[in-house]
Amino acid sequence: MPAAVRGGPRKPARPRAEAPAGPNKARPAQQQPAGKLHAARGGVGVSPTLALGVAGGALALALVVTLATGHRAERLGQAMVHGVDGEFANLGFKLKAVHVTGASATAQADILKASGLYQDQPTLGMDLVDLKSRVEGVGWVKSAKVVRLLPDTVMIAVEERPALAVWQHSGRLKVIDAEGRIIREADAARFPHLPLVVGQGADQAAGNILPAVNARPRLRDRLEALVRVDDRRWDLRLKDGSLIQLPAIDEESALIQLDQLDQRQRILDLGFARIDLRDPEMVAIRPRDSVLPGQPVANGA
Numbered sequence: 001m002p003a004a005v006r007g008g009p010r011k012p013a014r015p016r017a018e019a020p021a022g023p024n025k026a027r028p029a030q031q032q033p034a035g036k037l038h039a040a041r042g043g044v045g046v047s048p049t050l051a052l053g054v055a056g057g058a059l060a061l062a063l064v065v066t067l068a069t070g071h072r073a074e075r076l077g078q079a080m081v082h083g084v085d086g087e088f089a090n091l092g093f094k095l096k097a098v099h100v101t102g103a104s105a106t107a108q109a110d111i112l113k114a115s116g117l118y119q120d121q122p123t124l125g126m127d128l129v130d131l132k133s134r135v136e137g138v139g140w141v142k143s144a145k146v147v148r149l150l151p152d153t154v155m156i157a158v159e160e161r162p163a164l165a166v167w168q169h170s171g172r173l174k175v176i177d178a179e180g181r182i183i184r185e186a187d188a189a190r191f192p193h194l195p196l197v198v199g200q201g202a203d204q205a206a207g208n209i210l211p212a213v214n215a216r217p218r219l220r221d222r223l224e225a226l227v228r229v230d231d232r233r234w235d236l237r238l239k240d241g242s243l244i245q246l247p248a249i250d251e252e253s254a255l256i257q258l259d260q261l262d263q264r265q266r267i268l269d270l271g272f273a274r275i276d277l278r279d280p281e282m283v284a285i286r287p288r289d290s291v292l293p294g295q296p297v298a299n300g301a
């Protein structure tokens with residue numbers, strides 16, 4: 001016999017209709033993405049991932065079109081890149097600060113001018129190689145490093161060329177460094193404390209003679225100019241009109257002779273018309289009030 005089911009056959013239960021949500025019943029909150037970048041205009045938020053994705057897609061598209069159709073499409077691609085730069089600028093990627101290190105105040109102004117950077121310039125589109133080249137084109141700059149700090153800062157670190165002397169040639173005055181390179185941006189009138197070197201070749205030879213002169217304060221403080229003679233040797237003209245003739249070779253030995261003479265006779269204080277140091281065996285001194293050819297002094301005695 002079939003087993004009896006206690007309670008008789010059961011009717012299938014009807015599905016219960018859910019009550020409609022009331023106006024006061026809270027719906028599940030949607031999770032908001034974190035770390036939004038807010039546009040500088042209009043208050044529109046764009047996630048960094050989405051923004052970078054859009055930029056990457058635009059750049060890839062510009063590259064494909066350029067490769068396919070040539071220079072006309074290249075200009076189109078550049079326009080698209082500039083558009084992407086502009087969008088990122090609206091997100092805060094625009095220049096607010098430029099920091100220059102390793103340069104004097106005078107050189108800093110020339111470096112900033114040559115850089116061509118301007119306020120609110122898009123930072124992502126900067127050509128750092130070109131910027132470095134412009135900075136190193138400044139006469140003050142021996143070398144430069146350029147770093148972009150996103151979103152809004154550029155760092156320029158330079159090694160400066162110190163000004164060594166003012167070079168006078170063909171009626172013009174130029175500031176030069178120790179290598180004889182002209183610092184074009186430097187106004188010679190603003191460097192009256194620098195020694196004056198005169199004549200053809202004086203710019204290239206100054207770096208060798210000036211350290212020896214500067215090491216002798218009594219001579220340095222009386223010096224008016226160093227004149228290059230036939231691009232071979234130097235004449236030192238002093239402020240009182242005296243003249244010191246140096247040899248073409250071994251200038252240091254000649255200056256040592258001058259030191260010994262000055263220590264014994266204080267010749268730099270007494271004054272003279274000329275001291276000829278071109279002959280290492282004999283120093284010839286012409287007094288200022290004498291018309292004789294010269295007075296020989298053996299071995300500087």
